[in-house]
Amino acid sequence: MKHHLVLRVVAKLLIPLILLFALYVQFHGDYGPGGGFQAGVIFGAGFILYALVFGVDTATAVARPPVVRVCVALGLLLFSGVGVVSLLLGGRYLDYSVLADDPVRGQHLGILLIELGVGITVAAVMVTIFFAFAGRERA
Amino acid sequence: MLLSFLATTAIAVVVLRDLFAVVMLFGIYSLLTASIFLVLDAVDVAFTEAAVGAGISTVLMLATLALTARTEKKPRQWSPLPLVVVMITGATLIYGTLDMPRYGDPSAAIHQHVAPRYINESPHETGIPNIVTSVLASYRGYDTLGEVAVIFTAGVGVMVLLGAGTRSRKKKGEKS
Structure with missing residues (x-):
């Protein structure tokens, strides 16, 4: 992949924008279309583009597979953890109204946190699956 | 219009034997589906369809192609059974849509x-x-x-x- 100069320059320009757009979709999901699933997939796609253009070895140096694997579980744990916290605070499971003094602010916080959990898990799973496919040698 | 594009893409996917072209057509198929979701005002779904269907799954299928063969094997013999099963399933699905409420009907159950x-x-x-x-x-x-x-x-x-x-x-x- 050393000779694809145009590809590399364009990818270098695009990848930060894709990742930034993913974060925008993630945290603006309350107000516009989007949310954790979409943001996670876009983030994963941006990272996969990086791996395609600059090689899987470079990409695994940036996001080491053990770290990504931890993130796969981390997102789900964050999501279910928010549910447990709302249980401990005297509400029902995944009832975010008890997370803050004001129910509306509690809902905001809860939704932000669980969307973050969704985004982390989705992005990490996409990258993991890509690494798993790309890391295999021809059978 | 979009639906006819979809149908054309689907037929091309069935007919073509070059799997690389088929993967590309699947990407186009997903993009068309995303456009349909957009027309139906389901922006969130269109987002996901475009990113997953046209983006990531295309890359994954290409990675699979790199591991396996590029052309489809010729079927050994033509058998009518799959066609019959598909026809029956399709007819049942169309029959199922007959008593669905009209699109956008405010008195629909949902x-x-x-x-x-x-x-x-x-x-x-x-x-x-x-x-x-x-x-x-x-x-x-x-x-x-x-x-x-x-x-x-x-x-x-x-x-x-x-x-x-x-x-x-x-x-x-x-x-x-």
Whole structure:
């Protein structure tokens, strides 16, 4: 992949924008279309583009597979953890109204946190699956 | 119009034997589906379809092609059974749509059950302008938790089956 100069320059320009757009979709999901699933997939796609253009070895140096694997579980744990916290605070499971003094602010916080959990898990799973496919040698 | 494009793409996918072209057509198919979702005002779904269907799954299928063969094997003999099964399934599905309410009918069952409550109460209860997000994350939080668990399980399944790329690196180390 050393000779694809145009590809590399364009990818270098695009990848930060894709990742930034993913974060925008993630945290603006309350107000516009989007949310954790979409943001996670876009983030994963941006990272996969990086791996395609600059090689899987470079990409695994940036996001080491053990770290990504931890993130796969981390997102789900964050999501279910928010549910447990709302249980401990005297509400029902995944009832975010008890997370803050004001129910509306509690809902905001809860939704932000669980969307973050969704985004982390989705992005990490996409990258993991890509690494798993790309890391295999021809059978 | 979009639907006819979809049908053309689907027929081309069936007819073509070059799997590389088929993967590209699948990408176009997903992009067309995303456009249809956009026309139907389902922006969130269109987003996901464009990113997953046209983006990531195309890359994954290309990666699979790199591991396997590029052309499809010729079927050994033509048998009418698959065609009959597809015809029967299609006829049943079309029969099932016959008593569905008209598209956008306000008296349809789905608009009478919990939807009015979400639309009327969501701004006060959650303070979030995007009702899709409030339904997905708050009212239907259990479902979303289940979906994330499904994605988690899929990731774990791929890791267990393919080894998460660690095996190949060991192989490379052995070679060098």
